[in-house]
Amino acid sequence: MKTYVVEHLDPELEQWSALEYKAIAQESYNAGAQFFLSSVPESLQLPKTLKDAQGLRVEHQSVETLYADKKGTVCLLDPAAKTELSPEDGERFDVFLFGGILEFTDRTAELRKKGFEGRRLGPIQMTTDTAVRVTRMVVQNKMSLERIPYVDHPELKINKNESTEMPFRYVKDAHGNPIMPNGMTDLIKKDSEKALDDLF
Template sequence: MANLDPSSGKTFVVEHLDPELEEWSSLEYFTIASECHDAGAKFLLSSVPEELKLPANLQQAKGLTVEKRGIEEIYADQKEKVCLLDPAAATDLSTEDGDTFDIFLFGGILGDDPPRDRTSELRKKGYQGRRLGPVQMTTDTAVRVTRMIVQDRVPVDKVPYIDHPELKINKNESTQMPFRYVKGKDGQPIMPEGMVDLIVKDSEKGLGDLL
């Protein structure tokens, strides 16, 4: 079991709110784990059902701790240090929140189009909430942006974004992604490795089926 003491660095928690784990989610979770590991942060996947067998990529992911327990039980004595990333929050996340909070909580809150407000399940638990702006993000993007703001201390208005990028399916077709992404150094949206291939493979089903 990895050390869950937030005093040694920021902890990013995704409360897994589904009985299953789709391939696109496993790519996002693997990316979150890798980036947190490289940044000296922790990634905790909580509320994972006992019967859920993680795919091979997550079983081997560095920086990932998997917990069957939920956020309330794990951090029962540190509730004031937990920040819920909530699209319905009144206040945007700021660099100063890195001084206030040690644990940043995400639910099955991002990556749905249209959004299903699944954060409501976590909002009821009474955690303080912060928003990441008005445009929907994928879960890995939300964690990436949060880490940039609270750990790297990049001001909110300095985070480079690409909204609703078009992905080329083939020479005749493209699909527009309904999300906001961080712009990479190459000018392209940062996505998990393998995600574009998965989207292309599933394009015949339509993006709605993928999500």
């Protein structure tokens, strides 16, 4: 069974992160995989919708502790890695780790220094749920990175006059639209409308 681990070091949980984590948990569960949130502060209260998500396991320990004696089975998804993730990595690694960022500390760089072997997912930044989705497509569905259908920096319509460009790469669905967590589009629209209101 494959395991996807996202480090959540922040003492707070933004709404958009909760939506991403819920999507990762559900998709992992559907694919017969596990999803861990690691390094979760003891003080953090997860919303009920996330606590009840199938396929999610919350760990307060760090990934170094959880896999202290199995470091060789862990693949760190690292934008600075020299090697791209490939279907063969699904045979080599059991755990796929996505480092968090906290107060401008690059956790991925810390984990790299601690000896976790890295792979990259291409040159364009992805949301966390997209990075896990792409990793799963490569290591479980055996698709190479080049074969995955992407849409880069899509525009979302806020209203008939306004749109906003998303600064990420997404996987495309069958209709050519970016795959986003349920509720994410509404949240982005609400935040954009609030930002526009604040201007006036």
